[in-house]
Amino acid sequence: MSDERDTPLSMRGAGRMFRELGRKLAQGEAGPLLVLLMVAAIWTFFQFQNDRFLSPGNLTNLMLQQSAVATISIGIVLILLLGEIDLSVGAVSGFCASVMAVLIVNNHLPPALAALAALVLGAAVGLFNGFMVTRFRIPSFVVTLAGSLTLVGLQLYVLGETGTINLADSFVTRLTSTFFPPLIGWAVAVLAILLTLAFALTGRARRARAGLAVGPLWSLLVGVGVIGAAFLALVAVVNQDRGLPLVVVIVFGLALAFAYVTERTRFGRHMFAVGGNAEAARRAGIKIDHVRLMVFVLGSTLAAAGGVLAASRLTAVNQSSGGSDLLLMAIAGPVIAGTSLFGGRGTVWSAILGAVVIGSIANGMDLLSYSSSVKFIVTGAVLITAVTIESVTRMRRRGTIE
């Protein structure tokens, strides 16, 4: 409290920080740290097996490969925060991308407009799912499972007999094939660092002015320093290859926007409340069905956006777009990175981190030319391990309550 701001603040602050860190690790709230350790282990392992793994070219490929999954995962995080599930995101991404391709190639719509139409279509699917869940109290599991089947059928229908539509056009394919020149990459990194610093400092100053406890300045600077170093390292790596990919900026921007929505706005606060204790949220006057409906809309819209990015990367849409393991990877990623399946706990960043973990495993195994069978087995093992850790820490957290 306020009197703790007085003299030996930085010392006490450091001690408290470490104790806090220990508690968070034990109770599973230090998700990002654990995941970063996991990423480090995976990267070290593959780098020893094949020294091309950490090459700029391969890391850039990793980013391009995972941009679609990461985007879909952001939507999954929003839905998991409510304690709901959406099993239709894979099918939504494939169907919306198919409709976009049909509009571009068969109906000669401007590509940007067709991409927008895909997003609107995604939103409409989400509205339907949300309506079924809130109006008829059908579990989201069932609604979205049924929706998924329907959408796969619709995708086959709109793709027609050939089953594949190639996208030769520029706008959509450029989303994942545009790279910024080195100088712009550096500028973006520096701008991001300055904004992070400014945001952290003004927030701290506001708290200090209000007489609230603030952490020591050095810990803030260390935090910004670590993030800044990560930005610079990223740009340094991609600049050795083709440059900063546009799609990385897009995905990062989406994550930033939704991190803001979930953590800094009233709507985000209400999402956490509904996921934590829906009855308490209802009694506090929160319109919980509106929140649910809105989140299903956002989740499906992001799934459609992921579908557009996947189509861009493939420069085509086919019958298996949005199929295969896309849905499972999109859900497994955030869960591996610490977002709870039971609602109320998690961050948007877990979507990015999870996509990196899963992408690294898949990419590394491809480099070592393992078969898909091994890939699936290993990814499954990582998922079950991560979920077990989450569950154990959750039980420990419960233990502190009762």
Place this chain on the structure above:
Amino acid sequence: MTPAPDGPSATGTTSYLLSLKGVSKAFGANQALSGVDFEVGAGEVVALVGDNGAGKSTLVKAIAGVQLCDEGTIYFNGQVVKISSPQDATALGIATVYQDLALCDNLDVVANLYLGRELFAKGAARGAFFLDETAMEQSSLKLLQSLAVTTIKDVREPVGSLSGGQRQAVAIARSLLGEPSVVLLDEPTAALGVSQTEQVLGLIHELRKRGLGVVIISHNLENVFAVADRIVVLRLGRRSATFDVRGVSREDVVSAITGAEFGLGASIRKESA
């Protein structure tokens, strides 16, 4: 059966913050409440006691607007009012803290206090729906301080990691943010340890000091005697007795609750005279 208690006038509607006259409620053939009067004044703690099924919850639900009563009149500040929804009760200034507390364990103390009434930042940040965490934390600290809640060290701690007494304190503090004049507490000390119970009782004293009318439902007579000014006993849907805590023994209250013959002492005879 239940004439005006030790209130100053025959009607008693003007001097009390909240009073109910002749409240009845039936669930099918089961008469949960029959012609019950109830009242609480400013700066007064009234304990509502009775055996299971005596009608305590039904009465509180009627006041909280959760469940409407079949008959009876409710006066608030001497005016006849109609409470037909929880929102009506809140608008009048009646806050209810239910036994399950309705807290979100995953959110911190500040977020729980301001749940559903979050503050926005001013100016340009308002356009971005930016929550004013600083202002909320500041006034949360002030609120807890004013209630002499010293056990919550960190208001950024998730509520799930707080003790039962601290959670109760958060729930009570939250009910005060709407600036109510009457607070209903449902079993505030149930399932709490000794020191935690002390904290909560201290909090109730604090509410009285603020001039609020406090109604507590409790099975724990020890706590009732420690904190209440008046004890209203319900038995089988009727108000069977009213006691001033000074000059009444636990035995008298227990016999009023159970309806035991031997306990019909002076205070009860006085009432039904």
